[in-house]
Amino acid sequence: MLLLGSAVNCLAIIAGSFSGIVLRNITEQTKDTVTKGISLGVIALAIQMSLQASSFIIIIISICLGGMIGEFLKIEDSMTRLGLFLENRFARGNNNFAEGFVTATLIYVIGSMGIIGAIESGVSGNHQTLFTKAVMDGFMSIMLTASLGIGVLFSAFPVLIYQGAITIFASFIVRYLPPELLDSLMNEISAIGGLMILAIGLNVMKLTKIRVSNYLPGILVLIIIMVVQYFYF
Template sequence: MILLGSLVNGLAIILGSLAGFVLRNISEQTKDSVTKGIGLGVIVLGIQMAFKTTSFTIILISLCSGAIIGEYLKIEDRMKQFGLFLENNYSKSDSNFAEGFVTASLIFVIGSMGIIGAIESGVSLQHQTLYTKSVMDGFMAIMLTASLGTGVLFSAFPVFIYQGMITLFASVIIRYIPQELLDVMMIEISSIGGLMILAIGLNITELAKIRVSNFLPGLLILIMIIAFKFYYF
C-alpha cells in the first residue's frame, strides 16, 4: 500500500494526542518544563539540519522571498483562521485550539524526514523512515496535547495529506529527475526546513514570536532555484 507510511504517521499523532488528554491533569509547571524541553530539542534539531546546506546564500534568498510571498498571502493568518473554524465547530472550551493545530502541524510537516520518507514510499514502497518519524511524532503529540490541547489531534490530517501528496507525486515524477539533482534538492530542503524548525523551537520556548507558516513558499522557491542552477550552470 503506497500510502501506508503516511497513514501510520497520522494514526501515531492521533494516538499520541489521545494519550495526551490523559496527561492533561499534570501540573502547569510540569507541562511548561516539558514543553520548553521539547522546544530546546526542536531548536537543536533545526540547527543540525540547517548546517547541511552547501549554499547558505540560496537558502537565505529562498527563505526571505518565501516570507514576502507568505506575508502577502497571509498564510499564517489563514492557518489560524482554519484552526479557529475547527475550534468553533469541534472544541468550544479549548482556547489554545488554533495554536495547537498550527504549532503541531508545522512541527510534524516541516523537515527532511517526512519528505525523504514520503519519497521513499512513493519510489520503493518502503516505509521505514516514516515509521521512525511516526514514533517520534507520537511522543511529541503526547506532550503537545497536554500543553496545547485538542488542536494537536487535528494536525494528523494535514500531515497525512502533505506526505501522501508527496508520495503520490514521487511515484510518478521521480523517474524524470536526475539522481544528482534529487540528492542536492534533499540536502537543501533539509537545510531550509531546519531554519523553519529552529523558528518553531524559538516560538515554543517563547524566546521569539515568528510567523513560521509565512516562510513555507520558500520551499518551492528553493526547488526552482536549484533546478535552474542544475540545468543552466
C-alpha cells in the same frame, strides 16, 4: 515504508492521548517544563539539518524571497483564520469532544514541520523530521487530552491523511528528477527546513514570535533555483 513517518506520528498522538486520560492532573509547571524540553530537542534537530547546506547563499535567497511571497499571500494569517473558523464552527459550547478534536488537529496539522517532514519522507525516505514531530505531538496530546478530553485522540487520523497525501505526492514528483539533482535538492531542502524548524523551536520557547508559515514558499523558490542551476549553468 513510504508512510512510516506519518504512521508513527499518528500512533504517537493516540498513545499520548491514552496517557493523558490516565494523567489527568498534570500541573501547569510540568506542562511548561515538558514543552520547553521538546523545544530544546527541536532546536538541536534544526541545527543539525541546517548544517547540511552546500550553499548558504541559495538558502538565504530562497528563505528571503519565500518570506516575501508568504507575506504577500498572507499565508500565516490565512492559517490563523482557518483555525478560528474551524474552532468557532465545531468547538462551540460545552462540547469537549469537538473542542479537543478541533484544537488538537489545528496544532498538529497547521504548521510547517509536518509539510517539511512529509516532503522529506516522500523524496528521500528520511523520516527523522516526522519522528521528531511525533515525539512533540505525543507529549502535546498528553497535555491536551488531560485538559480537553478524548476528542484529542481522533485528531491523529487527519494528521495521517494530510501528511500521507503530501508524502505520496512528493514521491511521485521525485521520479522525474535526475539522481544528482535529487541529492542536491534534499540537502538544501533539509537545510531550509532546518531554519524553519529552528524558528518553530524558538517560538515554542516563547523567545520569538516568527511567522514561520510565511516562509513555506521558500521551499518552492529553492527548488526552482536548484533546477535552473542544474539544467542551465
